[in-house]
Amino acid sequence: MIYRSRAPLRIGLAGGGTDVSPYSDLFGGAILNATINLYARASIQPIDENAIVVQALDRHEEQRFEWNNELPIDGKLDLLKGVYNRIQKDYGVPLTGFKLSTYVDAPAGSGLGTSSTLVVAIIGAFYEMLRLPLGEYDIAHYAYDIERSDLKLAGGKQDQYAATFGGVNFMEFYEGDKVIVNPLRIKQQILNELENNIVLYFTATSRESATIIKEQVKNVNSNNEKSIEAMHQLKEQAKMMKEAMLKGRLHEIGEILDFGFQQKRLMANNISNSSIEEVYESAKKAGATGGKISGAGGGGFMIFYCPGNCRYKVIEALEQFGGQARHYQFAQNGLNTWTV
Template sequence: MNIYRSKAPLRIGLAGGGTDVSPYSDLYGGAILNITVSLFAHANIELIESEQIILSAMDRGEEEVYDWTTSLPINGNLDLLKGVYNRIQKDYGISKQGFRLNTFVDAPAGSGLGTSSTLVVAILGAFVEMLKLPLGDYDIAHYAYDIERKDLGLSGGKQDQYAATFGGVNYMEFLADDRVIVNPLRIRNEYLDELENNLLLFYTSTSRESAKIIVEQQKNVLQKNEKSIEAMHQLKEQSILLKEALLRGELFKFGQILDFGFQQKKQMAANISNDLIDDIYSAAIEAGATGGKISGAGGGGFMTFYCPGNTRYQVIEALKKFGGEVKPYRFTRHGLITWTVKS
């Protein structure tokens, strides 16, 4: 029996985070700069003899088994896996064939690197590989967004699905009616190597439920909270500044622009930062980082710091007292990859 595999990279959001969330992106247009890294969401579909559907999140130790059906129950358990299956079954039809769907993500859920959306892209990729569906990158990314946000009703933005599908360094524009334009950036290798060397990825060993923070952010826009909306305007401007600095190789500006964004981000919703995050940020700055940010919606998870020169080593030392983990990574140039293992 064949095995259909896929993997999609997680991303570091560098600038503009939150402006991809409706209703802000519908009303004002959003813009984000992000880059994918060598941490992946993996999905494998293995055809089996019995007429069962076996779902397994290997990293979380969760498994569910169902007799073959065209619609799996959305009940809070493995819903991302079920949501993709249900939608593919509805739109394309899957013949009565038992299978095992295994998933694994290289970073914890709620860590701020886009794990949930990237996992949806990976699962979708495995089904696209199995069924040989004629879907391009934009199709897959939008399909993943539709499943997560509309079918499953999960709050969030649009950048993660597109970053996971396209991969690399991208400047993304988010417009009304769910329109997205992905602009891949051609960055000189030495600029990327220096950025990779200087950008520290630190896991705070805490996770958060991004949906609650995002719902508050959406409410602030709907209620025309001027402070919150102005902060989002500034974050959109930050993405343009950071894009220009990266294209020109002006990495000496990087930390300052990140710090500007961090201060703005905290104005968007109440729980984006907290005492622990502020203490970690202050310690990194005192040790030589020139700026940093919270990954994803905020509230916990990963933080990134720009450490020019050789300051990364002092920053790593300074962060040890917080009990987190500095996560090694490399930038990736590719997005979603799928392949078949023939038995």
Template sequence: MIIRSKAPLRLGLAGGGSDVSPYSDIYGGLVLNATINLYTYCTIEEIEQDEIVINSYDSNCFEGYPLSSELKIDGKASLIKGVYNRIVKDYQITPQGFKITTYNDAPIGSGLGTSSSMVVCILKAFIEWQSLPLGDYETSRLAYEIERKDLMLSGGKQDQYAAAFGGFNYMEFHKEDLVIVNPLKIKRWIVDELEASIVLYFTGASRSSAKIINEQKENTSKGNSDAIEAMHQIKQSAVDMKFALLKGDTHALAEILGKGWANKKKMADAVTNPLIQKVFDVAVSAGALSGKVSGAGGGGFIMFMVEPTKKIELMNALGKLSGFVMPFQFTDGGAHGWRIYKSDRV
């Protein structure tokens, strides 16, 4: 039997960073995000040999391991091993031989939530394989615990829930890791207008979000008033953008996006750099109304808002730089898994 799964990546529209502890524990966080048609993928194949074969194209790990109830976390394919260890432990699964293959549509460090989406994707494959009783909330919570607590990887909570639920979501983050996901029903013409107004550009430089997130956490813990006030404004931008989005007011969306980026840069020194600033300068000169780096900052993808009639001019200007424009569309579906039996294969 073969199990496959896929989970979408996301664009953070507003409020990103307010989902990171300790800020979310003290003040509560609000995030507005939406999934796009870029995905992470996982395949699990049952094999007769008593071994676990890992083919992780996203982390460049291609190794076999003796069958065991726990795989050592050694920096190689940590996301796969973290999920496997937790599933076997929590659900008392009897180990059996299998091969697991993972890959994704965007580079690690892209700012689109690739790592968290991958954890959710791997979880979905194991959930389907072992028929585990986990809904979207339970899957998201478990993915968060594996990534942030078991593997000790820095980050917030929004990415796991975005990957599991899919679509446009207005998320609330409270103390004790309580998360409430409010799906937004956006009219089709608004989604079309938003897609026509956004250019997604990859800077060509991946980045590690850990340093930026750790600095953000430290600023909150130490009571840095400027950084905390900036995060308050970022959280408020999620509220403002929700109303603008529901009304289809793209000019307001562009203004809110720009203010959010201005406040984001106050959160940590590494959020921006000369490369990012150069891209922004080129984009604004070509007609971009505003923009923000997706995710924690420092590199990866930048999302620009532009008048649709000037979109080609902006794309052409960005095309002269070292990165590339990534076509995309918004998607409604969240992570899911399915089974393939040998008799079903063509």
């Protein structure tokens, strides 16, 4: 038997950063995101030896251990081992050897929620194997708790919920890790046009989001007015984006993205840099009406809204920077698990 799962990565469209504590605890956050058909995948396969093997196939990394109730958190494959440790502690894993394998369709640090989505996928594989009594909210919060409490990784809350629920969602974040996921019923013709007009561009650089997020947290704790006001504006941006998408006012999408781009730069240093600014301005000169740095910022993926048929000119204009436009489609389904 092989127990498999996959969970979709996401692109953030508005409100990015307002899901991070303590801002969300103090003021409430709001984000609009959409999952795409790039995935984090996990498989658990029993093996005929008393061992635990963890491997990230996309990164060509593997570790092997004698059977143990707790695997060492040492900077290598910690997401895989951290999920196992927590599942073992809370539910117990049968005393049988197994191999836990993962693969992610985008590089770590790319801004598409890869780490959190991977955690959701790994939980999904154990969920399938052990028939765990977990609903969608349970799985998403479980993933968040493993990352933030067990592994002490800095970050927000949106990625775990996007990966678990899937689709286009307006999410609200409140004190006490309370999250409300509001699925949006977007007409298919609007989603088709959004896919046509939104260019997903990889800058060919990855970044460590934790550093940027830690500064963002520091700015809130120190009552940095400029940073906090920027987050307020990004929360409003999420509401603006929700209304524009629900009402089919696609001509507003680029302007709303551009508004968010200007605000997000004020949240923390290193969210943007000279390279990102040059890419952004080149895209706008080629016809894009707005764009966004995906994730915490500093590199990774960017998106650009390209109305009409200007996507082709924008992609051509960005070739000089050495990055790559990635083909994608929106994914309506979240975490999916099955047994072979």
